[in-house]
Amino acid sequence: MTYSYFPGCTLKTKGRDLDIWGRAAMEALGVELRELPQWQCCGAVYPQAKDEIAVRLSAVRALASAGELGTDLVTLCSACHHVIKRVNRDMRTDETIRSRANTYLQLETPYAGETKVLHYLEVLRDQVGFDQLQKRVVKPLTGRKIGAYYGCLLLRPSGEMEFDDPENPSILEDFLRAIGAEPVVYAMRNECCGGYTTLENKPYAVKQAGRVLENAASCGAEELITACPLCLYNLQVNGGGKLPVRYFTELLAEALGVKEGAV
Amino acid sequence: MNHMTEIVTRISGVNPRKCMKCGKCTAACPAYDEMDYHPHQFVDMVETGRLEELMNSRGIYMCLSCFACLERCPRSVEPAKLIEAVRLAVVRQQGRNHLKPEQIPALLDPDLPQQAITSAFRKYRK
Numbered sequence: 026m027t028y029s030y031f032p033g034c035t036l037k038t039k040g041r042d043l044d045i046w047g048r049a050a051m052e053a054l055g056v057e058l059r060e061l062p063q064w065q066c067c068g069a070v071y072p073q074a075k076d077e078i079a080v081r082l083s084a085v086r087a088l089a090s091a092g093e094l095g096t097d098l099v100t101l102c103s104a105c106h107h108v109i110k111r112v113n114r115d116m117r118t119d120e121t122i123r124s125r126a127n128t129y130l131q132l133e134t135p136y137a138g139e140t141k142v143l144h145y146l147e148v149l150r151d152q153v154g155f156d157q158l159q160k161r162v163v164k165p166l167t168g169r170k171i172g173a174y175y176g177c178l179l180l181r182p183s184g185e186m187e188f189d190d191p192e193n194p195s196i197l198e199d200f201l202r203a204i205g206a207e208p209v210v211y212a213m214r215n216e217c218c219g220g221y222t223t224l225e226n227k228p229y230a231v232k233q234a235g236r237v238l239e240n241a242a243s244c245g246a247e248e249l250i251t252a253c254p255l256c257l258y259n260l261q262v263n264g265g266g267k268l269p270v271r272y273f274t275e276l277l278a279e280a281l282g283v284k285e286g287a288v
Numbered sequence: 289m290n291h292m293t294e295i296v297t298r299i300s301g302v303n304p305r306k307c308m309k310c311g312k313c314t315a316a317c318p319a320y321d322e323m324d325y326h327p328h329q330f331v332d333m334v335e336t337g338r339l340e341e342l343m344n345s346r347g348i349y350m351c352l353s354c355f356a357c358l359e360r361c362p363r364s365v366e367p368a369k370l371i372e373a374v375r376l377a378v379v380r381q382q383g384r385n386h387l388k389p390e391q392i393p394a395l396l397d398p399d400l401p402q403q404a405i406t407s408a409f410r411k412y413r414k
Contacts, residue, residue, distance in 0.1 A: 229319065
């Protein structure tokens, strides 16, 4: 299996661990993630206004580029996934956005939302299969009580993201079971951590991160996993270290035995 | 419909008249306490043309873009899109950027992901 891969700006810098372990794990599973030859930051927040065209273009470029290569496009960062998936839908369903974006870009073949966008977790679940993943685990995370933190961007709006049940998701818990850990379900796993306001309203981001961590800890979680660099930052730094928070790919690499000696 | 209501409904693609005032958006909003006008009031104020008050409210910078209001609205009104449209109606005006590059260095810390800065610029300035 070969996919085009969009890492995004944060995964090349502060969120490097999400990328490094994600690549190592997929390689171990026999899935090839080929980084797009050229890509730009997706913009980190989906432009909801219908008349904002320029801010959608970097996502369209990535989508069109994967299309030219004849591959599906895999994302890993929650924000990139959210932006690229929704812009793709705009290109498929909104005639005005499609026509204006194509007028801007002047691609050889106009783009109309043909590329399929998959999140890394969807590749694990639907292409590799959690049952197959379980068979490949060499170092199961037995006895570790881990809370999955979904946050917002992978789940909502569910009609567009089509990722999982937005109110009672299970993909990360199924993932945790596959790598041998014990998933801890807690109410705030799909509530926003407030990360987007960390520059604008830090006291609120601190308070909201605290609420999520408090809730997870009270349900028995001893660590949390996430797919979002901003959630990780907010829960870890603004959350004051109440629980360790790590990228799900790091735990995956650990379970697959590809983490040894590398940290 | 006054001019600003028209602009905001056009930018957002939202019809505030679909709202049945159930308040679920406000109940779902994790930041409702930070907003001077709660999401359900926000929708009502767009409908009744009270745009001036909304454009001067602090709430337009407090929205988390978490899409809880949009997900849980039984009428698909999409309050988050209205909040973004009002914010854009402000920051698109000359000299009304809410965040300036000069402010960034003081806000940085060694762990802050690029995503935080990029998204803040996308949301708060033009």
